Amino acid sequence: MQRFLHIIVAFKEYFVVTLLIIISLFFISNNDNTQVRTIRSYTVGILGFIQDGLSGIPNVVGLKRENEILRKLNVNLSAEVSRLREARLENLRLHEMLGMKNRGEFSLLAAEVVGKSLHLLRNTVTLNVGEDDGIKSDMPIVSELGLVGKVIATSSHYAIGQLIINKDFRTSAKVQRSRVDGIIAWDGGDFLQLKNVSKKQDIKEGDIVITSEYSRIIPRGIKIGIVTKVIENPGKLFKDIELVPSVDFSSLEQVFIITVLPDSERTALEAKITHTNNGKSN
Amino acid sequence: MGSQIKYFVISLLLIVVQSQAMKLLSLEGITPDILTIWIVYIALQQGQIGGTLWGFVIGLFFDLVTGNFIGLAALTKTICGFIAGYFFNENKTAMTISSYRFILIVLIVSLIHNTIYFVVFTRGTDIGFLRAVFEFGMATTLYTATVSLLPMFIFSRKQ
Numbered sequence: 001m002q003r004f005l006h007i008i009v010a011f012k013e014y015f016v017v018t019l020l021i022i023i024s025l026f027f028i029s030n031n032d033n034t035q036v037r038t039i040r041s042y043t044v045g046i047l048g049f050i051q052d053g054l055s056g057i058p059n060v061v062g063l064k065r066e067n068e069i070l071r072k073l074n075v076n077l078s079a080e081v082s083r084l085r086e087a088r089l090e091n092l093r094l095h096e097m098l099g100m101k102n103r104g105e106f107s108l109l110a111a112e113v114v115g116k117s118l119h120l121l122r123n124t125v126t127l128n129v130g131e132d133d134g135i136k137s138d139m140p141i142v143s144e145l146g147l148v149g150k151v152i153a154t155s156s157h158y159a160i161g162q163l164i165i166n167k168d169f170r171t172s173a174k175v176q177r178s179r180v181d182g183i184i185a186w187d188g189g190d191f192l193q194l195k196n197v198s199k200k201q202d203i204k205e206g207d208i209v210i211t212s213e214y215s216r217i218i219p220r221g222i223k224i225g226i227v228t229k230v231i232e233n234p235g236k237l238f239k240d241i242e243l244v245p246s247v248d249f250s251s252l253e254q255v256f257i258i259t260v261l262p263d264s265e266r267t268a269l270e271a272k273i274t275h276t277n278n279g280k281s282n
Numbered sequence: 283m284g285s286q287i288k289y290f291v292i293s294l295l296l297i298v299v300q301s302q303a304m305k306l307l308s309l310e311g312i313t314p315d316i317l318t319i320w321i322v323y324i325a326l327q328q329g330q331i332g333g334t335l336w337g338f339v340i341g342l343f344f345d346l347v348t349g350n351f352i353g354l355a356a357l358t359k360t361i362c363g364f365i366a367g368y369f370f371n372e373n374k375t376a377m378t379i380s381s382y383r384f385i386l387i388v389l390i391v392s393l394i395h396n397t398i399y400f401v402v403f404t405r406g407t408d409i410g411f412l413r414a415v416f417e418f419g420m421a422t423t424l425y426t427a428t429v430s431l432l433p434m435f436i437f438s439r440k441q
Contacts, residue, residue, distance in 0.1 A: 020338040027353025
């Protein structure tokens, strides 16, 4: 025992570093367990409180610029609202004629961005709403310009939103014009990628990409971005498609959280079918 | 004890700055890692065990603040403090921190730190090993080493 203690004392630096590396590896391998989530939730709360205080400092230049952008946006939106009203009335008439189900409207909760962590590939924002406001993980985040991301962690008064410019973010998407489906991903850089679009599919530069009905957590029809580049690689099955996000994340200050959770009936049915298929294949 | 409290307060402050304000210094998405510079400084002041322990604590807090991949920064910054501790010399601390030796230590430590960090961080993406090491790892290392000139000059003026 005495000898063992001597060895520990003699090599204490190595014991300390080994122990800490083991603890770190334990955290890495248990990233989503309850204990780590609880610690993360407390940290989100404390950091959100600090960031909330800091966000009170006014940015005069930023406000002026934002004001100008909002005025322009207001003019464009007024024209669009008028057009959409017409379209909605027409849509309602057609729905009634066809007896189709109503898609329903989103329930939105406004939130302020009190912190941004634009740390290379895993970009997140801290929002000043949390569990006490009914916010839960996986709720989609949008702005007036389009899809921002989804909630990944919450505390009582704050939430962390994973941006679409985050390498872990994926969602199904659709080209508005041609209804071609794909998956949105981001691998760094200024552009998003629309993946899994075969070479036969019709897609052009300037096409608008929106969320599709295949996502369980994000409602359909939310603008994601505009296609800027379509590359056809001879050796690949799919096209390489780049799109510019419709949201400017560098100036993101206010967002809305869509307070809907995945449709449990749909999720249960899909899970049941998947389970049955797996059972058959086994 | 007093110096430990000082380290703790400064560490918290630097974590907030690194996660919230460093984007202002971002060049093509690359930001300097001021936490690595701070851990090197602590290791040169406190030795290998101090550097290793503070590296772990700072890394873990940073993971919690950024809300992603908990344990990765803790791992890399622990290694960072451990390696920087090899350069600890009780009689030459002030001289090391205020000379170009400090930049060299930051460069070595940062290179090892960033290589591990980005290789793990970019797993599951289309970013390959070489791009992770050279584009992200090397660029962040050089940027961090450049920024470490600032504390070096401050300490050399103090001397």
